[in-house]
Amino acid sequence: MDSRLSPNIPAQIAQLRPKLEQRARRFGPDSEDLVQETMLRLCAHLSEDRDIRDLEAYAMTTLRNLTRSRWRRQVETEELEDHMSITETDASDLLAIKETLAAIDALSENHASLLRLVRDGIESPQEIAMLTGLPLGTVNSRLARARARLRDLTDA
Structure with missing residues (x-):
């Protein structure tokens, strides 16, 4: 944690962890990674002296946005079959x-x-x-x- 953070903030972030984990489990198998990334972003945001009015709402929104970003990066692939490889012009x-x-x-x-x-x-x-x-x-x-x-x- 950054030394500039208020002593109360790390405790608030730590209290959010169970809620973040519960929400992240809905999003898939890499829930722990999502929670850690969310907490890192919260700490980084707060260490820059930015004001967050509702820490829990901000954390949940960050978690949701990270999840959506990962979903967008996933590319569904389909195995090619013989009839798919050549297209007649x-x-x-x-x-x-x-x-x-x-x-x-x-x-x-x-x-x-x-x-x-x-x-x-x-x-x-x-x-x-x-x-x-x-x-x-x-x-x-x-x-x-x-x-x-x-x-x-x-x-x-």
């Missing part, structure tokens, strides 16, 4: 892609070069501006005009 999709790429090549070089960067996975106008050395406003306006022209050429 629809012929109409291939034709549409080919038509779109040809339409990009038909654009002026100023517009086509920016759309090629987008095609290659650089979607952020800021990143495109950095790569090309163009001002951000120029990149945004050229991309808008290029996309509009591309829609006209592909009838999309």
Whole structure:
């Protein structure tokens, strides 16, 4: 504990532990880790001389938020089966892609070069501006005009 904490605060945090443990058990098997992390955050928050009006409510909210954060980080995975590993591309999709790429090549070089960067996975106008050395406003306006022209050429 930080020496700046009021002598009463560590006792209040210690009294919260059973309530935190009881609540955390509802959230899953790593309840002890959640309780410890919650208590650490409480101590850190209080050691920074921040005011907490209702320590128990703050602790329960912290516990809930930590739990939700962990749930969001968990990624559900599914085992791949043979029929899932290869997806046949629809012929109409291939034709549409080919038509779109040809339409990009038909654009002026100023517009086509920016759309090629987008095609290659650089979607952020800021990143495109950095790569090309163009001002951000120029990149945004050229991309808008290029996309509009591309829609006209592909009838999309």
